[in-house]
Amino acid sequence: MxxxxxxxxxxxxxxxxxxxxxxxxxxxxxxxxxxxxxxxxxxxxxxxxxxxxxSKDEIYLELMRESTEQTYNSLKESILIFNSALEKIIFLFDLYDKGDGINIEDLSKTIVHYEFRLYSFRHEELNNKLNQRKQKYFLEFIEDIIKEGQYSGEFKSDLNPKLMADLFWSLIDGVTSQFVYKGYPQNEVLNEMKNMFINRLKV
Structure with missing residues (x-):
């Protein structure tokens, strides 16, 4: 037995x-x-x-699931202290301000994450799972904040919340993908992106 x-x-x-x-x-x-x-x-x-x-695909998907859910739950709780949608957007941008620079562990995680995303492009099932993850945990999260800002009158009413959510994560992905380059002025670039994005949102 x-x-x-x-x-x-x-x-x-x-x-x-x-x-x-x-x-x-x-x-x-x-x-x-x-x-x-x-x-x-x-x-x-x-x-x-x-x-x-x-397979190692399954292992990485589990690592990603755990990390994503922990981050998502933490963010959902963190933004509760803010009274406006604008404050929430500013807070989310500032999370990616790495101060004196990204550490080795964060850099390694970022590189592996992008490697897996590129790898999944040639594997339809994996790619579908990543797209579902993006929609559930990332796009809908920002969409809800944009809609909140439109409802409160902070943000322009004619904006497409889904498009703005895609734009937000495209900006963040653009910055984080540059971490591999030494001397990249990530904080300055991020600040400019934040200002442009906020100006696009505000009434």
Whole structure:
């Protein structure tokens, strides 16, 4: 009779796999890192890892799901302190102000994230999942703030909330994709983008 494994034990092992995978992706890049790398880093057997995940695609999707949900829930809670839609937009832009510069861990996460997005472009199922994630956690989040600002009279009523949400994330993606270049004036560029975006919104 096979031993009974507790849910806590399963969760602990799953967490070890995810942490090992994250370390491998950050070190080698998503496409170069292999399941064997994850096996070696984790110290677990290949069979044990395949009990939880069928591929590194599944592993990365789980990492992304966890990160996205944690960030989304944190943002939803953080903006509750603001009384206006404009304050919320300013707060969200300022989150990407990295002060003295992005640290190595954030840079690694950013690079792996863009690698996976490019990789998913050639895999329809993965691409669909990323598009669903974008719509649920990112576009709708900004759309709701734009609609709030239109309802309160802060923002122009003739603006398309979905288009403005796409524009917001395009600006943010544009800045974060430049982190790899040394000397890139990210904070100055971000501030200019924020001012342009806000001027486009305001009545």
């Amino acid at each position: 096979a031993p009974i494994v507790s849910e806590d034990h399963k969760e602990k092992k799953k967490r070890e796999i995810l942490e090992s995978a994250h370390a491998c992706f950050a070190k080698k890049g998503f496409q170069v890192a292999t399941m064997n790398d994850i096996v070696e880093h984790s110290g677990m057997s290949k069979g044990a890892i395949y009990n939880y995940f069928n």
